[in-house]
Every structure is written in C-alpha cells, then in structure tokens.
Amino acid sequence: MFMNELKAAADQIQATLDTAMGPLGQTPVEQGMRYACTGGKRLRGFLVLETARLHGLDIKTALHPAAAIEALHAYSLVHDDLPCMDDDDLRRGQPTVHVKWDDATAVLVGDALQTLAFELLCHSDNGNADVRMKLVSTLAKASGAQGMVLGQAQDIAAETATDPLGLDEITQLQANKTGALISWSAQAGAILAQADPEPLRQYAQAVGLAFQIADDILDVEGDATKAGKKLQKDADAGKATFVSLMGLDAARTKAAELVDQAVDAVSVYGERAQGLRQIAAFVIERDT
Amino acid sequence: MFMNELKAAADQIQATLDTAMGPLGQTPVEQGMRYACTGGKRLRGFLVLETARLHGLDIKTALHPAAAIEALHAYSLVHDDLPCMDDDDLRRGQPTVHVKWDDATAVLVGDALQTLAFELLCHSDNGNADVRMKLVSTLAKASGAQGMVLGQAQDIAAETATDPLGLDEITQLQANKTGALISWSAQAGAILAQADPEPLRQYAQAVGLAFQIADDILDVEGDATKAGKKLQKDADAGKATFVSLMGLDAARTKAAELVDQAVDAVSVYGERAQGLRQIAAFVIERDT
Numbered sequence: 001m002f003m004n005e006l007k008a009a010a011d012q013i014q015a016t017l018d019t020a021m022g023p024l025g026q027t028p029v030e031q032g033m034r035y036a037c038t039g040g041k042r043l044r045g046f047l048v049l050e051t052a053r054l055h056g057l058d059i060k061t062a063l064h065p066a067a068a069i070e071a072l073h074a075y076s077l078v079h080d081d082l083p084c085m086d087d088d089d090l091r092r093g094q095p096t097v098h099v100k101w102d103d104a105t106a107v108l109v110g111d112a113l114q115t116l117a118f119e120l121l122c123h124s125d126n127g128n129a130d131v132r133m134k135l136v137s138t139l140a141k142a143s144g145a146q147g148m149v150l151g152q153a154q155d156i157a158a159e160t161a162t163d164p165l166g167l168d169e170i171t172q173l174q175a176n177k178t179g180a181l182i183s184w185s186a187q188a189g190a191i192l193a194q195a196d197p198e199p200l201r202q203y204a205q206a207v208g209l210a211f212q213i214a215d216d217i218l219d220v221e222g223d224a225t226k227a228g229k230k231l232q233k234d235a236d237a238g239k240a241t242f243v244s245l246m247g248l249d250a251a252r253t254k255a256a257e258l259v260d261q262a263v264d265a266v267s268v269y270g271e272r273a274q275g276l277r278q279i280a281a282f283v284i285e286r287d288t
Numbered sequence: 289m290f291m292n293e294l295k296a297a298a299d300q301i302q303a304t305l306d307t308a309m310g311p312l313g314q315t316p317v318e319q320g321m322r323y324a325c326t327g328g329k330r331l332r333g334f335l336v337l338e339t340a341r342l343h344g345l346d347i348k349t350a351l352h353p354a355a356a357i358e359a360l361h362a363y364s365l366v367h368d369d370l371p372c373m374d375d376d377d378l379r380r381g382q383p384t385v386h387v388k389w390d391d392a393t394a395v396l397v398g399d400a401l402q403t404l405a406f407e408l409l410c411h412s413d414n415g416n417a418d419v420r421m422k423l424v425s426t427l428a429k430a431s432g433a434q435g436m437v438l439g440q441a442q443d444i445a446a447e448t449a450t451d452p453l454g455l456d457e458i459t460q461l462q463a464n465k466t467g468a469l470i471s472w473s474a475q476a477g478a479i480l481a482q483a484d485p486e487p488l489r490q491y492a493q494a495v496g497l498a499f500q501i502a503d504d505i506l507d508v509e510g511d512a513t514k515a516g517k518k519l520q521k522d523a524d525a526g527k528a529t530f531v532s533l534m535g536l537d538a539a540r541t542k543a544a545e546l547v548d549q550a551v552d553a554v555s556v557y558g559e560r561a562q563g564l565r566q567i568a569a570f571v572i573e574r575d576t
Contacts, residue, residue, distance in 0.1 A: 021433075023434065024433055024434070025438075027438070027441040027442065027445055028441065028444075028445070029433065029437060029438070029440075029441035029444075030433055030438075030441070033433060075399075079395055079396075079399060082391075082392075082395060084390070084391035084392045084395065085392050085395060102372070103370075103372035104370075104372045104373050104444055105441075105444070107367055107370060107372065107373060107395065108367075108437050108440055108441055108444075110399070111363075111367060111398070111399075111402065111437055112432050112433040112437040114399065114402055114403070115402070115428050115431055115432035115433070115437070116428075116432060116433065118406045118424060118428045119425065119428035119429065119432060121424075122421060122424055122425035122428065128417070129416070129417035129418045129420075129421045130417045132417075132421050133410055133417045133420050133421055133424075136406060136409075136410055136421075136424050137407060137410035140403050140404075140406045140407035140410065141407065143403055144400050144403035144404060144407060145309075145312055145317065145318055145321060145400040145403070145404065146311065146312070149317060149396050149399055149400040149403070150313075150315070150317070150318075152317075152396055153315045153316065153317035153318070153393075153396055154315065156316075156317075156392055156393070156396075157315055157316070
C-alpha cells in the first residue's frame, strides 16, 4: 500500500520533470539531464508532497518543489560519481553519466540540473512570490557551501585525514551531506503553507540520520544488484562509517530509535502524519 | 575616468562577495570559492550596477545581483577550466582552482558558487519578492540548459564535429555561451526597477557579440601576460572563430559596428547612458 503511494508520487514527479525538460534538445548534455533524472526512489520528492498534503495543500502546489529537490539530488549524484570524486560506474543499476557519455558532459549535466532545480522553484503553481522566494533561499542554504557541498567537502577531507573521523564528526558530516536536503524536503510543505516547520525539522533530523545509518548498513550487507550501485565501498576504502564505529547491531538499534523519535516528532499532526510515519519506517527497511 | 568607475564598482562587488562568504570556513572548497571570486574585470557586475543607476535606483539595490552574476560567472570559469573541459592552468594570471587544489575541489567550488549566486538574488536589499523572484527565474533561464550551459555543450560538440562551424552557428553558440549572462546583466537594472528591458536587451545583444569577437581577436594578437591566461588556444585547436571565419580586419570592423549599434540602442536613455556607452567601447578596446 505504502509502496504504491511512493510509486504514484514518483510517477507524478517524473511527469513534472519530463514536462520541465520538454523544451530541451538532443545534445549529449540535454540527453544526460533526462537520463540522470530517471528512476530513483524519489524519497525527497515524496517528503515534499507528503508534508504539503499534511498541511491541506493541493498536490499541484507541491509538484514543482518535489521535482526541484529531485533535480538537485540528481545533480549531486552526477557530480559525486565523477572519477575525480567517488568514481562510480553504476547508479540506479545503470552506467553513470560520465561512463555513458564523458566527464565534460557529466560536469555540465550536473551544472544544468542544479539550475533547473532553482528554475522549478520559481513556478507560479508553487504559491505567491514570498513563498517561492523562501523555497529558493532555503534550498540554496541547504545545498550550498554551508549545507550539502560542505558535507561533500568534509567527506573528501576525511579521506586524506591522518585520523579517522569519530562518531560526532561523522554525524555532523552526514547532517550536511545528506541531512540538509532531507530536512529541506520535509520542511517544504510547511514553507508552502506558511506554517511552523519545527515539528518537521525535528522529524527530518531523525529520519536523515536514520537514512544514513541504513545506508552504511546496506553498504556492508546489501545486495549490489538490488541496490543498483557498488557496495562495500566504504569498507574497501577504510572509511569510518556508523557501522565501523558502532558495530552492526548497535547501528541497527540506533536507526530504529531514530525512527521512533521521528514518529514522535510528528505526533502533533495526528492521523494526517501516517505517510510520514510509513516513510520513516521505510527508510531503514529498504534494500536499495 | 571610466577605468576608475569600473575599479570602484569592482571593489564594491568584491566587498559584497566577501561579506556573503564571510561565514565560510577554511576547507579547500571554501578557500577555493573565495579564490575563484577574486579579481577579474567585473564587466557583468558593472552592467548590473550601471543599468540600475540608469533607472534611478540606489546602488544598494543592485550590489547583491551584481555579486550574484560574478559568482555565477566565476562558477562557469572554474568548471570550464577543468582538465575534462578546456583544461586551462592559468586564469586572471593565477593558477586555476583545480591546479591550486585538485579536480574534486574545483567541481565543488563551482557547484557552491552557482548556489551562492541564487542565494545572493534572494537578499532583501534587492527589492520586493516579485522582483527577487524575477531575478532568480531569469538568471536560471540565462545560465541553464537553454542558455550558458547549452552554449558550452555546443562548444564541446563543435570540437568533435566533422565540419567546422559557420558564422551563423558560431554566432548562435556564443549568444548562448557568453551572450546570455551579459544580456541578463544588462537587463538586471530594468528588472530591479520593474521597467521595460527591451532597449537594454538590444544593447546587450550587440555588446555580447562584440565582446566575443574582441575575445577572438585577443586570442590571436593579445599579450598572454596582460590577459592572464593562455592565448592562441582556438587556433592551436583548429577551432572556427570569428577571426578564422571573417579575417582580422573584417572582425575588427564588425566589432566596431556592433558597438555603434549598442550605443544607438540606449540613445533612448539620453545622458544617463554615458556609462553604458563607455563600457561598450571598452569591450573592444580592452587588452585583457
């Protein structure tokens, strides 16, 4: 049932992205943009739609912001997969953009997808100019040099550091690298409704960390075919992860505790938060 | 006199960028962002300030948009200089970001500078939410897959094409690659003032093309020390340019004609367009 909802949301987000990219031509960069925006779980976009619904908004209001966060996420993956970054050949079970085309195309595809994300936030369906402005400024903050990119920079720095990171440092790094976008996604509904985002911020903080711990667990014991990407990368690289620092059992326990915290944080919304409770549970149960 | 004005504008834009990047830390990415935003002629930022002044606006209204276009321009240079793109070691007389740090840092520096550009457009000094929204949506359009990035993609495609580009194709390519940002810069003052941008659009179209022809002339006969970057690159690569297609004399004549057209386009503003006339002339007289 929940998986059906997730799939339905993913389809609507895909359709919104397809429409937005409709005017694009057929250069490798334009083909690469469509390619990079295909597939994926759309968890971030689902959070946008679900928190908008929670505030009684029409889904039409939330589709472009949901598409925007997925375009931004796609940009970060395309650049993260580059040979000079994480050097990944496989993503969502398909060759990465720089493998299918080349590095230059992948740089430009990521660049243009970031731009597309901000363009999507300007769409008139999203509400008045104040709301759209708030979407832009908060996403810029979440994704830039004090958000996601800072986390990526900290991740690169960690690779060459003499001492491996401790638990607090990994938590901080991940709060930036993956947490900031998840947090934006969960708060987007409140921004759209001009409502208090605080319960959603607390929810997202717990879900974001649980998501990353689950990723580290998947990296150790997941099925690479299902995941559609290379696993065991962190262990091979000798990188500190939640699993290497806490052990598998404690990591699992911690992730489950975080899901409980997330569920508590949205109890204020009552029955309407059912979708958010399900996605919190899904985050640590997924196999991709 | 005009050079003093250009220098004074550049200093104010630099100060705005410095303040915006003040909260950043000292990771290589954050250092690289400051580094990439240092120096340069600030022609685009000057156009923003000058067209705002033309509409009677306080300079305070235009400083963040001027800083934004310079941050966006800096991002495009950092990515364009990457080994997988144009592979340039020198920029503004200094080692490029990937030479001073590494490729991964340069990718992230460019990514974060693009984000910073959109963040700067959200600044409350820039006018009401409608104005700021318009700045964001128009800059996204000018810089994305139907503007600057399209031009870069066309440029890459041209390198591997069997037939060299003709004059119409080069003109179209450059209108995207460099023209779109120049056009945005010149129209920014009208957007800020909620005035008709049409005369400025015509001005920018002529100035943008003159700028690129002058660049091609500089590439052939410029002084690499003054230019602060490698020259003769296009000739060495066998790429079609305005000079290779038209010859040096005809290119010079065409650039001068375009400056006349640009000057005509802003005659509607009378004396207040003095700065725009000077910058149009400067574009084809500069030696860097």
